[in-house]
Amino acid sequence: MSIETLVEGVTTGRLSRRGFLQGAVALGLSMSGAVALLEACTSGTQGTSKADLTFVVWSYGVETIRDNIKKLEAKVSGLHVNFQDFAWTNYHDTMVARFAAKTPTDVCYSSDHWLSEWAAAGWLSPLEQKYPDLNGYTSDYFPYVIQGMTYQGKNYGIPYYADTWAFLYNEDHLKKAGISQPPTTWAELAQQSQQIKAKGIANYPVILLFAQDDPGSIEVWTSMVFSLTDGHLFDDSLNPVFNKGGSAAAKTIDWISGALNTSKILDPASLTSQEIPVVKAMESGAHTFTILETYNQAELNKSGSGPFSGQFKMAPMPGDTHNTVGYVRFYAVTDQLTKRDTSVIKFGDDFLQYFGGKPDGAISPVVKRWAVENGLGFGWKSLWDDADVRKAFSTWGNPDMLRQNQQLARSKEGLTKYYPSWDVFTRSELQKAYLGQVSTTAALTAIADKWNSLKKG
C-alpha cells in the first residue's frame, strides 16, 4: 500500500479515517504528519462528502442503466457510481471470483438462484443490517419475490425486476395450421406440433432454452414440472420427491425425450440454445412454441423484430395446474458496503431507493422505466395500478394474461446454499436423459443422490 492508495481510499470513502491513520503510520509517517495529511485530504469534502459506489450487473439494457445512473448522480450530490457489467451466462462465476478476491463491489445484481450461496459465503448483507427502511416494502411484493430474496428469514434485496416463465406461441402458425386455440396440456402441445410439422409450417415447432451453460434452463424445466399435478421437486423438509415413480419430473423428462427423439417436434438445437438464440429463432418463424421469460414477449412483438411481430401470444403453461416459475433478480448489498464509511452507506441507501425502492414516496422510476420501455416484470403488486405500465404492456401482450401468470407463479423449490451446485450437476444429467443416454429413472436417481450428498455437506 502506498500513500497515494491511502489518499484515494480516504477521499472516496473506501477507507475509514482510522484505517487511513493506521496505514500512514505503518508507512513510516509520524502520527502528527498522518493527521495533517488526513485533514488536507478530507477538508474539501467535509459537509459535501464524495464517494464512489461500485455497482456490478449482468449485461442487459446497459445504456438504460448508464442513463439511470446519470440521473441519480445529478440528484445526489457527491455520489459517483462506478459501473461494471458482465455477460449473464458468466455472471455467477465472475461474481464468485470478484467476491473471493475481495474486488470492490458495493451493490450488485443477484438472483434467487444464488442468494443462499452468496449469503452463506458472507458476501451479501441482509437489508436489516444497514437499510431497515428498505425492508418495509415487502408487503407489496408478490410471494415468489419475497421467497426469492429471503435467506434464513432475512430479506437480502429489493427487486430489479421480477418475472415469470411464460408459454409463448406464434398465432400466425396456429392459424395456418387451422388451430383455433393454443394447447392447454402437454399432450395437446405434442398433437398440435405434429399437425404444424405435417403441414410444413415449422420443421421443429417447439424450441426450448435448454443450453447446459444457461442458468435459465433449470427454470424452464422446473416450470414444466410445476405445471403438472403434484408438481413439486422437494417436500417441506427439502427431501427430493422428484425421484419417486410417476413423479411430475419424470413425466416432464419423458415428454421432452419423446419430443426430441420420437416425434421430433422439439428442435435438437434446444440443447445448446441460450435465451437470445431462442428469441431470434422464434422471431424468424422457424418455431411455433417456446417457453421464455415473459419480458421476451415484448421483444418478440416489438415493431421491426421480424415478419411475425405482433403475432406472439401468451397462454397459461400447458399442464394440469398451469403453475410456472416466478423469479426475482434483485439489487443486493455486499458485505463490503456495510463496512464502508457512514457517508458511503448513506449513498447506498440513496442508490437503492432510486433504483428499486420508493425514493419520493412512489415506486422507483427505474422499476417503472424497465417495465414501460423493456417490458420487464416487476415485484410490486401495486404497480399493476399504474396506467402507464398497463398501457405499455397492452402494446405487446395481454395484461390480464400476464397478471394471471403472475398469480400462478411459484418460487423455485430447494433454494439453499447448495442449489447452484446441484443445478449445474442437474442440467447435464437432464440432458443425458433427454438424449436417451440414460433412463429417466437413472437420471432422477443420480440427481436425488447429488442433492442428498450436498445436503449432508
Place this chain on the structure above:
Amino acid sequence: MAAFSLYPIGYSVYLSLHKEVLTDPLKNPFVGFQNFSNVLHSYYLVSSLVSTAAFMAMAVPGVMIFGLLSALLLNEAFAGARILRVAILLPWAMPAVVSGIVWRWLLNGDYGLLNSALYQLGIIHDYIPWLSQPALARVGLAVAHVWREGPLAAIFLLAGLQTISPDLYSAAAVDGAGRVAAFRRITVPLLRPTIVIVLIYETIVAATTFDLVYVMTGGGPADATSLISWFAYAEVFKFLDLGAGAALAFLIALVLLGVIVLYLRILRSEERR
C-alpha cells in the same frame, strides 16, 4: 519470481490440503489428502477423462498433421508465400473467446453458416445440430481447436524446416532419391526434435483446453465436451470448492508431467538408436 510463481503454487498446495468451501467460510480444517480422494471418486472423473482422451486423440494429431502439411507448403518458394506465412498465424493470434464465438456461430444448428453452405450445395436436406449431438459436438470442438492451434505448430515446424540445409536435398537428388524418400530420410529425422517439442506443447495445450469449451459448448451437451480442465474450473467457480479444484489441478499437472517424461524418453531412446 516468488510473487508470481512460488506463492500461487504454495497457496494451491495449502488449499488442496484443507477444506476450503466458500459457502462454509468459517470451517477450513486440515484434511490431508481428502480433497484428492474426493476428486478421484468424483462423479465426473471417468467421463471427463474419456472426453479429454477423445478430444486429445482428435486434436493433437489434427494439429500436428495440419501444422506439418502447412509448414511443408510454406517452405516452398511461390508467389505470396511471405504473406501466407503471416496470414496463417491469424487464427492463433485471435483470442480464444473470439474463436469460440465464431465457431459456435458457424456450427449453430438453426442459423449456422456451415449448415447454410451445405444446404445450398445440396449436401444436406435438413440442418444438422452440430453442437447438440454429443459425438458431433466433440468433433466440432476438436476442429475448432485444430483451426486455432494448427498455425502455431506450422510456424514452429517451418522454423525447423528452414534449418535443414538445402544441400542435403541436392545430394539426395543426385543419388536418385525422390521427394518421398527425401522426406523420410532427411526431413523427418532432422525435424524430429522440433516435432517432439511441438508435440509436447500441443499435448499440454489439448489436455488443458478450457477457454474454447467455456465459450463454444459450455461443457454440453450432456457433459460430452466437459474436459477434465473444465471440471478444475467448475470445482472452484461453480461448486465453490477451492480445495477440490486445487487438488484436481495438481493431479492434471502430475499426469501431464508423466506424459512429457514419456515423450522425452521415447525421443532419447530413438536418438540412441
